Structures are given as structure tokens and as C-alpha cells.
Amino acid sequence: MNPANPLWGSNGIAFGPDGRLYVAEFLGGRISAVDLAGGDLDVVVPADGPVRTPDDLAFGADGSMYIADLVPGRVWRRTPGGTYSLVSDAVKNPNGITCIGDRLFVNEMRPGGRLLELFPDGGEPVVLTEGLAMGNAMQRGPDGCLYYPHMISGQVWRIPPDGGVPELVADRVDRPVAVRFDRGGVLHVLSLGPEGRVTRIDLHGTGSRTLVTSGVAGLDNAAFDAENRMYVSSYASGGITELHPDGRTRVIVPRGFDGPYGVTVGAGGTVYAADHYRVASPAPADPPAAEGADGTTPPAGGEPDSLVLAPFVHGIVADGGLLHLTSQFGEVRTYDTADGTMRTRVGGLDRPLGITVSPAGSLVVAESGGGRVLAVDGEDTVSVLAEGLDRPVDVAFDAAGRCYVSDERAGTVLRLDGDAPPAVVADGLGAPQGLTVLGDALYTVETAHRRVRGVSLTGAGHWTEAEDLPVGPSPDPAHDPGYSEPALFAEGLPGLARRFAGIAAAPDGSLVLSADGEGTLLRLTPAGPR
Helix, strand or coil: CCCCCCCCCCCCCECCCCCEEEECCCCEEEEEEECCCCEEEEEECCCCCCCCCEEEEEEEECCEEEEECCCCCCEEEEECCCCEEEEEECCCCCEEEECCCCEEEEEEEEEEEEEEEEECCCCCCEEEEEEEEEECCCCCCCCCEEEEECCCCCEEEEECCCCCEEEEEECCCCCCCEEEECCCCCEEEEECCCCEEEEEEECCCCCEEEEEEEECCEEEEEEEEECCCCEEEECCCCCCCCCCCCCCEEEEECCCCCCCHHHHHHHHCCCCEEEEEEEEEECCCCEEECCCCCCCCCCCCCCCCCCCEEECCCCCEEEEEEEECCCCCCCEEEECCCCEEEEEEECCCCCCEEEEECCCCCEEEEECCCCCCECHHHHHHHHEECCCCEEEEEEECCCCEEEEEEEECCCEEECCCCCCCCEEEECCCCCCCEEEEEEEEEEEEECCEEEEEEECCCCCCCEEEECCCCCCCCCCCCCCCCCCCCCCCCCCCCCCCCCCCEEEEECCCCCEEEEECCCCEEECCCCCCC
């Protein structure tokens, strides 16, 4: 339903010594280099290396790349020859990172954070200042000072690189996430909001401010080339975009889904995906393309359309004009598509994931970290429908009102029968995640085997509905002893969530799958038992 996503979110960006633009992909766990002439990508720091959650990067005078690895709290050095060394593990939520010659500076993205100088060849970190209201992308200014944002307070500050008293530079700036200077010394402050705003401040001239609206939701970082062309990244949808001074944009690397995670289909056939930082839909389809020899059709439409920025969303179900959402960071929320309001229904849960609506109208949630299935009524009262499960991931109801749950770690699909023990409907599955019911069949996404499995609800057996699918198996210490899962929380702030390959039944009898291994939504036409 959409082209594959070239970048798993785009965060920190910086030009390297070779002239290419390097992009940190926090959710993808890798760093890619972009050839701006043609948009070609080259993965330089792969996802299976020592770096887990790269959020920003900078280059030193010798060509070494320095990487802020946010969730584990590490700062890495990668030499031009590709050798990694740990610079520091004493920085909490390292994010903004910059070099001045061979000197290295990093700040912390947390309330009360610090700005530090680190020493790659040894030596204790030096704290330049404390009390940052969540730092982020920073840079040396024309006056030699380090400029950095306070994300919470909407301010930009500066401090000499040798230390001193921090000075407030700009106040009442819209949700600042990055500060960058162009070749003429004009300060550009990026906003993390849905409008894609950039505030230009002529600090060393008239002091005037100019607001540019790019339309790129969730701006993250920016870099200027030798001709003073500005390129921006988006944490919400990836991609690399050239931004002109008048707000016009040119796509270099297309934007796409960060996941997608959960997926749902509204009564009118609109597809909505929970995409970690937002709710998005595939772009309107082009005229139907010819079917290929393998029975597939090429991608339709273009970049996904953002409905709302909603950090952080992973499970989703449509309910009339409402979208009910889960976040692995503990919340269940309801978004009203008519008036654009968001309401938190429940908080403090342990990795809630799949969500559906019961015949009685209650929300039913798979609490994957707590091993429970929960119901949330209209008064937001929570009750337990099942507990003691290994890792429940998704939930679905059949036409008779019976509730089913996929258990990823146990490799089962269970039916909940009131006070009786859950009944096994299917077992021996490979990490089943997404779950849906279509007619008399239940379908689940076996992420370990990269396939969709069908199960008859009338005793006609089970079958493989589709295989060789681009769904990414979620690494799990229980299945891969060499894998160490990044923390869900880092210094009390959201860390890295698990992947979730959702599936949903559409009114036209098709299935919509979150192909989180390539960043697409796939529409499947089920053939049933065979």
C-alpha cells in the first residue's frame, strides 16, 4: 500500500569528510550515509553492531565519527577505518553532540541535564553546566560559544566551550529540538511539532526573527552544505528533505513509516497505523497497478499521511469516529478524529500492546509486560480478564463474542472462556503477534517464520495464508541468548519499544498487515483453508 521506508526515522544528521550526509536512525539502530545527488543510501553503522540507539552524531578533525547512543547511555567513537571504541558510559541520555576541532561535547536529554566535554583518548568528563531542561542538538556559533536548546522551557542558551556562566539567547521559541547555524551565521531553531516550523534568528545582526513552516512533521535536525543549502530530518517519518528559505521543500530521501506497528481499518475502509510517534494512513492509492507474475502488485500511493503526532503509539483500533491507542510506555488513550482531542484512559500499565473493542463496548488490551488481558470500561475502570500469560501481544473477538489472545513467547493463540482456564486454539507458533478475525477464520502474524497463519474457528484446521513476508522477528533473549534488549525507559524517559507486526480485517474481506521489516502496509486477499 506504500513504498518501503528507506530510513527508520531520521534523527541526527551531519556531513562527513567525504561530503555525504550521515543520518542517525534511532529506531533502526543504525547510521546511513546519503548521496545527495541521487538519494542513494549506504548503511555505515549496521544495526547488529555495538551501537544500539544512535540519536545524534558528529565528526572530529581526524574524520572520526562520534555517536550519541541514547538509551544505553554511551558515547562511541568510530574511526575512519571502522573501528569502534567506547568514549564514555557516564552520560545519561546522551543526545546533542558536536565537535570543535578535536574537542568533543555532548549534552543530556533529560530534566536537569548536563553539558559535558568528553575526552576520547582518556580523561574524566568535564561538566560545563547543569540544569538543562532537556538538551538536544547543539552547535558552535560564530562567536565560538556552544549553542543548545532547552526543549521543555522553549529557550536557546549558549556557553563558552571552556566553561563559564550560561547565557539565555532566545526565549519563547516553539518546541526547540535543534539549533543550527547556516554559512552566514544565522541561527536556525527547529521545532518538533506537526507544522515543521523553523525559527531563523539573526543573532549577530538585527536580531530579527523569521518563521518558516515546512510541513515536515516532527523535525529533528538540520545540516547545511557548502552552498548553504539546508537539509532536515524527521524523527516522526524519516526521510531527508531540502528546505528552502521560503519554506519550499524538495525530497531527497522519501519519508515513510517508522514501523508500522498496530493497524486498524475504519468502517469506511480508511486504514490507520500506529507508527510510534504518530498515527498515519497510507497515501491515496494510484490507479490499480498490473499484478506481477508472483501475484503481487507494486506499491501504491506515496508517503504516508500523518493524522496526528501522538508519541508514543503501538496498538490501535477504530471505533466509529474514535481511535483507541496503546503505548508500550504504559498508557491507553482515545483520539477523537472529529475534534482532534486526545484523552488518556489508563496509565501505569506494563507494555500494553494490542487493543480491540468488546461487543459490550469495553476496550480490551493485551498487557504484554504484565502477562495480562485487561478490560477498560466507559468509566475507565480496569478489570482483569486473564493473567499469568507469558507475553500476550494482541487480542481479537469473533462474531460470537469470544475473545482470543496471541502469546508471543508461548507460541500460542488462546481463547478466554470466562473463569475457566484459557483454551489453546493453536500452538507451536513462531512468535505470534498481530491477531484478527475474519468470518470463521482467525489470522495471526508469526514473526519468527515471517508468515500469516490462518486458524479455522469451525474445526477445519489451520494453514499458511502468506509466507516470506517482510515482518521483522522481534529479537528476544528467550529465543536469542546473544541479544540484549534495550531498556524501555532511560532515566525515566521513553527508551526503545519492541516491534509489533499488527494485522486487521477490512470490510472488503481483505487483510491489512504491518510489514515492519520494510516499513510498509500490505493488503492480503485471503484464500482460506487449502
